Amino acid sequence: MEKIIIQKIRSLNGDSYSLAEKYYGILSVINDLKLTQREVQLIAFTAIRGNISYASFREEFCKKHSTTSPTINNIISRLKKFGVLIKVDGKVKVAPVILLNFNLDVTLEIKLTHGD
Numbered sequence: 001m002e003k004i005i006i007q008k009i010r011s012l013n014g015d016s017y018s019l020a021e022k023y024y025g026i027l028s029v030i031n032d033l034k035l036t037q038r039e040v041q042l043i044a045f046t047a048i049r050g051n052i053s054y055a056s057f058r059e060e061f062c063k064k065h066s067t068t069s070p071t072i073n074n075i076i077s078r079l080k081k082f083g084v085l086i087k088v089d090g091k092v093k094v095a096p097v098i099l100l101n102f103n104l105d106v107t108l109e110i111k112l113t114h115g116d
Contacts, residue, residue, distance in 0.1 A: 016048055016102040016103050017044055017045070017048050017102075019102045019106060020043075020044035020045075020047050020048055020100075020102045021040055021041060021044040023044075023100065023102070023106055023108075024040045024043045024044050024047070024098075025040045026108065026110075027098060028040060030110060033082060033084075038065065038067065038071070038075060039075050039078070039079060041061075041065055042061065042075050042076070042079070043079065043084060043085070043094060045057075045061050045064075046085065046092070046093065046094050047094045047099055047100070047102065048102060050091075050093065051091040051092055051093045052072065052076065052085075052092050052093075053090065053091040053092050058072055076092055080092075083095055084098065
């Protein structure tokens with residue numbers, strides 16, 4: 001008889017942005033993407049703002065995280081290779097398959113299985 005272990009974990013988050021950061025951090029770990037904290041922050045920010053193409057959004061991110069526009073460009077390039085960020089109608093956005101409405105609570109079901 002197969003034994004299944006179920007563990008429930010609850011995380012309280014202050015706002016949509018911190019919820020998005022947690023979610024993308026978990027996706028990074030589960031999928032072994034090895035994303036840096038700054039990369040996770042950029043994905044979360046892009047998900048909340050809708051895109052990272054507007055100069056005002058980039059400036060806001062740079063101020064919030066004490067970084068530079070060239071750094072953002074490097075991160076975007078790397079995340080596009082993973083398919084996390086995509087270009088749609090000239091705007092860099094989070095891929096729809098991993099884009100959630102972070103104004104709502106998020107419940108994840110994670111199943112870790114053996115490779116058999």
